[in-house]
Amino acid sequence: xxxxxxxxxxxxxxxxxxxxxxxxxxxxxxxxxxxxxxxxxxxxxxxxxxxxxxxxxxxxxxxxxxxxxxxxxxxxxxxxxxxxxxxxxxxxxxxxxxxxxxxxxxxxxxxxxxxxxxxxxxxxxxxxxxxxxxxxxxxxxxxxxxxxxxxxxxxxxxxxxxxxxxxxxxxxxxxxxxxxxxxxxxxxxxxxxxxxxxxxxxxxxxxxxxxxxxxxxxxxxxxxxxxxxxxxxxxxxxxxxxxxxxxxxxxxxxxxxxxxxxxxxxxxxx
Amino acid sequence: xxxxxxxxxxxxxxxxxxxxxxxxxxxxxxxxxxxxxxxxxxxxxxxxxxxxxxxxxxxxxxxxxxxxxxxxxxxxxxxxxxxxxxxxxxxxxxxxxxxxxxxxxxxxxxxxxxxxxxxxxxxxxxxxxxxxxxxxxxxxxxxxxxxxxxxxxxxxxxxxxxxxxxxxxxxxxxxxxxxxxxxxxxxxxxxxxxxxxxxxxxxxxxxxxxxxxxxxxxxxxxxxxxxxxxxxxxxxxxxxxxxxxxxxxxxxxxxxxxxxxxxxxxx
Numbered sequence: 207x208x209x210x211x212x213x214x215x216x217x218x219x220x221x222x223x224x225x226x227x228x229x230x231x232x233x234x235x236x237x238x239x240x241x242x243x244x245x246x247x248x249x250x251x252x253x254x255x256x257x258x259x260x261x262x263x264x265x266x267x268x269x270x271x272x273x274x275x276x277x278x279x280x281x282x283x284x285x286x287x288x289x290x291x292x293x294x295x296x297x298x299x300x301x302x303x304x305x306x307x308x309x310x311x312x313x314x315x316x317x318x319x320x321x322x323x324x325x326x327x328x329x330x331x332x333x334x335x336x337x338x339x340x341x342x343x344x345x346x347x348x349x350x351x352x353x354x355x356x357x358x359x360x361x362x363x364x365x366x367x368x369x370x371x372x373x374x375x376x377x378x379x380x381x382x383x384x385x386x387x388x389x390x391x392x393x394x395x396x397x398x399x400x401x402x403x404x405x406x407x408x409x410x411x412x413x414x415x416x417x418x419x420x421x422x423x424x425x426x427x428x429x430x431x432x433x434x435x436x437x438x439x440x441x442x443x444x445x446x447x448x449x450x451x452x453x454x455x456x457x458x459x460x461x462x463x464x465x466x467x468x469x470x471x472x473x474x475x476x
Numbered sequence: 477x478x479x480x481x482x483x484x485x486x487x488x489x490x491x492x493x494x495x496x497x498x499x500x501x502x503x504x505x506x507x508x509x510x511x512x513x514x515x516x517x518x519x520x521x522x523x524x525x526x527x528x529x530x531x532x533x534x535x536x537x538x539x540x541x542x543x544x545x546x547x548x549x550x551x552x553x554x555x556x557x558x559x560x561x562x563x564x565x566x567x568x569x570x571x572x573x574x575x576x577x578x579x580x581x582x583x584x585x586x587x588x589x590x591x592x593x594x595x596x597x598x599x600x601x602x603x604x605x606x607x608x609x610x611x612x613x614x615x616x617x618x619x620x621x622x623x624x625x626x627x628x629x630x631x632x633x634x635x636x637x638x639x640x641x642x643x644x645x646x647x648x649x650x651x652x653x654x655x656x657x658x659x660x661x662x663x664x665x666x667x668x669x670x671x672x673x674x675x676x677x678x679x680x681x682x683x684x685x686x687x688x689x690x691x692x693x694x695x696x697x698x699x700x701x702x703x704x705x706x707x708x709x710x711x712x713x714x715x716x717x718x719x720x721x722x723x724x725x726x727x728x729x730x731x732x733x734x735x736x737x738x739x740x741x742x743x
Contacts, residue, residue: 263644283647285647285648289648290644290645292641292645295639296641298642300663309646310649313649313650313655313659320651320659351740352740363645366645
């Protein structure tokens with residue numbers, strides 16, 4: 207059984223300013239994704255990449271069809287199963303870096319106050335600091351998120367999302383606003399997190415090389431049919447679905463093979 | 477060099493003081509000219525008679541009541557103002573956040589608040605006096621009714637301006653509606669509320685003085701309207717200057733408070 211199953215999903219939006227008119231954004235999306243896949247989504251602007259991500263997120267619902275997560279229909283509002291990092295505004299400016307990562311843990315530990323104290327807080331802080339360390343932000347733990355640079359904010363957004371261990375990680379052009387050097391660092395970080403934490407990732411990007419570099423699978427969204435008189439009549443769908451055999455994957459496979467042949471299998475007590 | 481590029485630099489503070497000094501000078505000249513013609517003129521009293529009047533009301537006990545009128549008036553007015561503004565801020569915050577955050581609450585509340593804010597508060601002052609008597613409550617209620625609708629609308633707008641991404645993000649962290657309100661929205665709206673309160677202080681003073689002028693036995697506004705009968709410009713002018721100074725200090729204090737409480741705001 208697939209981890210995520212998208213069954214014949216259609217999405218239409220009403221056209222602004224034209225009563226009753228509808229615009230087909232996505233038509234007949236079918237997709238099955240296994241756990242631990244890194245799916246990158248590319249395509250021209252306005253062809254429904256972000257809409258698809260918002261469907262997966264539960265921020266909007268399909269007009270037809272259904273999305274299942276591990277056999278269950280997806281909740282119709284965002285929940286803790288799905289973590290997300292947007293291009294901007296993903297972190298809370300009024301909290302410190304530590305406070306941002308702590309938030310998810312505290313919201314869970316205390317439904318009423320959303321804050322924890324004493325030993326419980328110490329445990330949460332420790333966990334949050336480990337996650338900050340993982341994304342290389344431990345030294346900025348006390349800085350307000352609004353004081354961090356764009357790249358650091360995106361690192362923080364990743365840490366904040368991953369600390370609550372969502373089952374799917376959704377990335378909406380997360381590096382679109384960063385300059386190239388920082389973007390390369392972020393690629394390295396996301397690849398590492400994907401492997402270390404065994405994440406299932408969907409990432410929308412407009413940079414096709416980024417899609418090939420990071421993904422284990424690349425989806426291309428496009429409109430296969432266009433009616434020049436009625437441009438809103440046909441929507442976009444998945445026109446290419448390519449497995450990506452990148453170095454990273456090959457290296458990981460080789461490493462796994464080496465581990466299993468040369469070393470006794472470690473007992474996993476997690 | 478273009479005018480837009482010319483900077484006052486070190487002359488800035490001098491430039492700030494100059495208009496005040498000029499206004500004082502013009503007043504002194506005009507006052508002198510009038511008094512030279514008629515030594516009993518009350519319209520533009522001389523600086524020395526203003527100082528005498530201030531000494532009389534601020535540093536000598538009143539012959540009838542034994543109170544220091546100036547400080548008594550100041551205390552009464554500031555008490556009414558602060559109670560009214562605090563109540564308005566609390567109402568504005570509560571209703572504004574609910575209207576801005578909960579679509580169903582906003583569907584009922586938002587149009588109601590919009591309509592409410594169109595009522596000229598002074599037009600319903602008689603209703604307040606009828607409903608709450610002519611005691612403290614009616615005066616405070618006028619300030620509340622005059623400033624709360626603006627604050628409710630302002631807070632609602634600020635809540636709606638928070639990026640959609642933040643609310644979605646909070647939900648992916650398992651936040652309930654209450655947690656979104658208390659941990660994400662409220663702390664981010666508080667500094668914006670303080671800004672809103674600063675803007676509404678002008679209106680609050682207006683309603684305070686109006687209420688005191690009509691029905692009161694003390695207060696800065698009461699005193700000004702009382703001594704108007706005797707054309708006592710030597711009392712009215714320092715009272716107006718004092719009100720202006722108080723308003724300025726309140727505004728400045730709130731600005732500093734905002735920066736101290738919310739260091740992340742406006743970074």
